[in-house]
Amino acid sequence: xxxxxxxxxxxxxxxxxxxxxxxxxxxVLQSVxxxxxxxxxxISHAILNLGSRAALQTESSLTLNDLRSPIDKTKLxxxxxxxxxxxFSNPNLSETAKKNELVKLYGKxxxxxxxxxxxxxYAQGNRLSNMVASGARGNKSQLSxxxxxxxxxxxxxxxxxxxxxKHNYAEGLESAEYFGSAYGTRSGLVSVKLATADSxxxxxxxxxxxxxLIVTKLDCGTDRGIPVEVGDGENxxxxxxxTTGGYAAGTILTARTLKAIKDDGVxxxxxxxxxxxxxxxxxxxxxxxxxxxxxxxxxxxxVGLAASSAIGEPLSQGAxxxxxxxGVAGAQTRRVGGFKAINALLQSPEIYPDGxxxxxxxxxxxxxxxxxxxxxxxxxxxxxxxxxxxxxLIIKSGSRLEAGDPLTNGVVSPxxxxxxxxxxxxxxxxxxxxxxxxxxxxxxxxxxxxxxLARAAVNHSTVTDPDRTDYLxxxxxxxxxxxxxxxxxxxxxxxxxxxxxxQYLQKPSLYFTVGTRVTPNVAKVMEDxxxxxxxxxxxxxxxxxxxxxLMDHGxxxxxxxxxxxxxxxxxxxxxxxLSGKAKADIHGTSPMMPLAYAIEFGQxxxxxxxxxxx
Numbered sequence: 001x002x003x004x005x006x007x008x009x010x011x012x013x014x015x016x017x018x019x020x021x022x023x024x025x026x027x028v029l030q031s032v033x034x035x036x037x038x039x040x041x042x043i044s045h046a047i048l049n050l051g052s053r054a055a056l057q058t059e060s061s062l063t064l065n066d067l068r069s070p071i072d073k074t075k076l077x078x079x080x081x082x083x084x085x086x087x088f089s090n091p092n093l094s095e096t097a098k099k100n101e102l103v104k105l106y107g108k109x110x111x112x113x114x115x116x117x118x119x120x121x122y123a124q125g126n127r128l129s130n131m132v133a134s135g136a137r138g139n140k141s142q143l144s145x146x147x148x149x150x151x152x153x154x155x156x157x158x159x160x161x162x163x164x165x166k167h168n169y170a171e172g173l174e175s176a177e178y179f180g181s182a183y184g185t186r187s188g189l190v191s192v193k194l195a196t197a198d199s200x201x202x203x204x205x206x207x208x209x210x211x212x213l214i215v216t217k218l219d220c221g222t223d224r225g226i227p228v229e230v231g232d233g234e235n236x237x238x239x240x241x242x243t244t245g246g247y248a249a250g251t252i253l254t255a256r257t258l259k260a261i262k263d264d265g266v267x268x269x270x271x272x273x274x275x276x277x278x279x280x281x282x283x284x285x286x287x288x289x290x291x292x293x294x295x296x297x298x299x300x301x302x303v304g305l306a307a308s309s310a311i312g313e314p315l316s317q318g319a320x321x322x323x324x325x326x327g328v329a330g331a332q333t334r335r336v337g338g339f340k341a342i343n344a345l346l347q348s349p350e351i352y353p354d355g356x357x358x359x360x361x362x363x364x365x366x367x368x369x370x371x372x373x374x375x376x377x378x379x380x381x382x383x384x385x386x387x388x389x390x391x392x393l394i395i396k397s398g399s400r401l402e403a404g405d406p407l408t409n410g411v412v413s414p415x416x417x418x419x420x421x422x423x424x425x426x427x428x429x430x431x432x433x434x435x436x437x438x439x440x441x442x443x444x445x446x447x448x449x450x451x452x453l454a455r456a457a458v459n460h461s462t463v464t465d466p467d468r469t470d471y472l473x474x475x476x477x478x479x480x481x482x483x484x485x486x487x488x489x490x491x492x493x494x495x496x497x498x499x500x501x502x503q504y505l506q507k508p509s510l511y512f513t514v515g516t517r518v519t520p521n522v523a524k525v526m527e528d529x530x531x532x533x534x535x536x537x538x539x540x541x542x543x544x545x546x547x548x549x550l551m552d553h554g555x556x557x558x559x560x561x562x563x564x565x566x567x568x569x570x571x572x573x574x575x576x577x578l579s580g581k582a583k584a585d586i587h588g589t590s591p592m593m594p595l596a597y598a599i600e601f602g603q604x605x606x607x608x609x610x611x612x613x614x
Contacts, residue, residue, distance in 0.1 A: 010032050010036070063127075066128050096389065100390065106164050114141045117140070118143055146169050150181065207309070211305055213452060213456055214300055214302045217285070222241075225241025225276055225511075237448065242269070244270070245261035250286070274287055275431070275511055276511050341353070355411055356406040358407065365380055365401065366382070367379040378393070388410075402521055414433070422513060422516035423461070427454040427511065431451060460479055461544060462474060463542070465542030469482060477543075482543055497532075505534060506535045512526075514541055515544075553566070558583065559585055559589075561584065
């Protein structure tokens with residue numbers, strides 16, 4: 001019946017001998033949307049009706065066998081008991097170290113158990129696992145809670161509790177297990193009360209930061225792009241930055257073109273992105289790519305607001321769904337997870353939660369020694385860094401590091417990446433970190449929307465040499481404004497990346513921006529993506545990259561309307577009066593003043609008819 005609804009061309013890759021699960025249905029609908037959009041409505045409704053009829057006509061109930069553990073827990077418990085005894089009997093471990101070792105043990109089991117339980121129960125025809133596989137109800141973590149084991153849970157502050165939850169709900173919890181898991185359960189219920197306010201505030205800040213990213217031209221003409229894997233489904237709708245797999249630069253990627261490129265043996269490619277757009281203001285349509293209407297966005301389309309809304313909605317849903325996790329750690333054994341982790345990436349507080357220390361200079365790890373308070377002192381060259389007790393070192397003596405490289409398995413603050421590695425690397429770090437955070441929290445990780453946010457969030461530099469700019473010393477300005485008017489140093493030469501170590505980019509390359517210091521890692525990325533010649537100088541650009549927390553973005557803008565709609569209005573207006581920088585522009589990229597004045601909205605500027613703005 002399914003085959004009679006969906007044409008064969010859209011069923012490629014489906015195994016006729018296996019059930020059609022949620023992921024397969026999504027792939028089919030995506031294929032229809034890309035290749036046969038006019039029939040999408042009828043086909044999607046027909047699939048929905050087929051599922052409704054099947055649910056009505058096919059009986060399904062649970063038996064006691066569905067509540068039995070599908071794995072041999074006796075054998076597993078014996079192995080775990082042996083590992084616990086080994087930890088407790090180790091005379092070289094302090095009480096704190098023993099606790100950390102137990103958390104690692106239970107955390108590993110907690111992250112592995114859901115998948116193991118799902119596979120074993122699904123193979124046995126368990127009806128609960130069928131519900132999870134179909135996407136009708138529940139998830140793998142909840143299935144494990146019912147017929148497997150949670151193992152590790154978190155308290156109200158997202159700290160792991162070293163009390164193993166060895167039983168499941170079908171078996172019944174022991175007293176210690178119940179009280180241990182109660183922390184996270186209560187925390188989840190409380191967080192629901194705060195979720196709407198917290199996520200709504202974050203969504204407002206996203207909107208303010210990205211509101212001026214409107215389409216100001218059809219094509220900025222750049223050949224820059226970000227490296228992506230060919231198999232990433234988020235590539236659909238983007239444009240090739242370089243000729244790839246027989247397709248010319250500028251080709252709009254579809255499911256068919258991606259398959260052809262993949263069949264040609266290509267694994268990675270460059271696609272255009274808001275991160276690398278070189279429009280003087282806002283974004284160009286081609287770097288924005290095909291958007292929700294199925295076409296390239298028209299002039300004045302506010303891509304920034306659309307992207308911030310698309311990201312803000314899952315944030316709200318993720319915060320509201322915290323109560324369903326009941327404090328189970330799963331793969332998340334760090335102290336901060338969920339909405340807090342995502343918000344930390346956006347705000348990058350000075351004391352970063354579970355933040356990883358980073359190398360503050362290039363060099364070799366010369367010494368690692370135990371710190372009196374716990375943790376380690378790591379020496380990069382002769383500079384001492386502190387690695388906290390709760391985190392594991394990911395380096396060793398002799399490791400060669402670059403400034404900004406992490407020393408532990410903690411979370412790297414975007415502010416540190418921007419400070420030591422530059423604007424471009426900061427944007428890519430924020431993109432990858434936000435995607436991973438969304439995945440960890442079961443939220444849709446729309447890469448294209450996060451790219452827009454990364455462009456808006458990481459776009460400030462502090463002026464260090466006023467003679468090379470029109471700004472004052474220590475003034476924080478939009479990096480894109482500096483880059484678009486930048487004049488290279490007189491000693492600028494073209495060189496191969498591998499011969500440019502220690503010099504500064506004078507022209508953007510890939511996602512690396514003007515002023516980026518070329519290091520071996522930077523050079524390798526360039527070489528891997530076909531950049532054989534770059535423009536560099538031995539002199540710094542005259543401005544240093546800066547990461548401004550999302551809450552301060554509105555007050556840093558030069559449009560008066562943006563400042564009035566942001567936080568810290570009083571202080572930002574005082575600064576505006578003193579500097580004279582802000583202005584009320586009814587034909588700029590911000591919609592605030594055009595809406596406030598309610599005149600000439602959407603019309604061409606009478607002063608400059610060629611200017612694109614509201």
